[in-house]
Amino acid sequence: MIAAIDHVQLAxxxxxxxxxxxxxxxxxxxxxxxxxPVLAARGGCWFQAGPVQLHLGTEDGFRPSAKAHPALRVTDIEAYAERLTARGAKVTWDGNLPGHRRFYSWDPVGNRIEFLEPVS
Incomplete structure (x- = not known):
């Protein structure tokens, strides 16, 4: 009965x-x-692109995960990687997922995010 992921929460x-x-x-x-408002008092911030939502919540003693991450499907992955690089974000390409182009980037607090696009 699960229909979709509503959002992904990162700390x-x-x-x-x-x-x-x-x-x-x-x-x-x-x-x-x-x-x-009741949640805003706890800090953090929420973001959306199309139907995708990422919620960032604050956590005392935060430590980023070395493995856990959301994966965001993008279009025109080369141009998107260039956008991130031009804005100062680190981009690390990974060719280990058959049928996809993908890279990783890290937010300012160390959360890893995967970006991928299926290969036609």
Whole structure:
């Protein structure tokens, strides 16, 4: 009965919202969406691109995962990688997923994000 993923939540240290906004909105091109007031009081920020939502919540003692990550499907992956690089983000290509082009990038607090596009 599961129909879709509603959102993916990532963690970040308290007080890093300005850096997260610069990366998720400024670098990735996502739109910040308002959090409900009761949740906004907890800190963090939410972003959306089309039907995809990423929620960044603050966590005391935050430590980024070495493996866990969201994977975002993109179009024109070469141009998207150039966009990230031009805005100062690190891009690391990985050719180990058959039928796809993909790379990884890291947000300002160390969360790894995978970007991929199926090969026609």
């Amino acid at each position: 970040a240290p308290p007080g890093t919202e300005p850096e997260l906004r610069a990366y998720y909105a400024g670098v990735l091109g996502m739109t910040e969406i308002p959090k409900p």
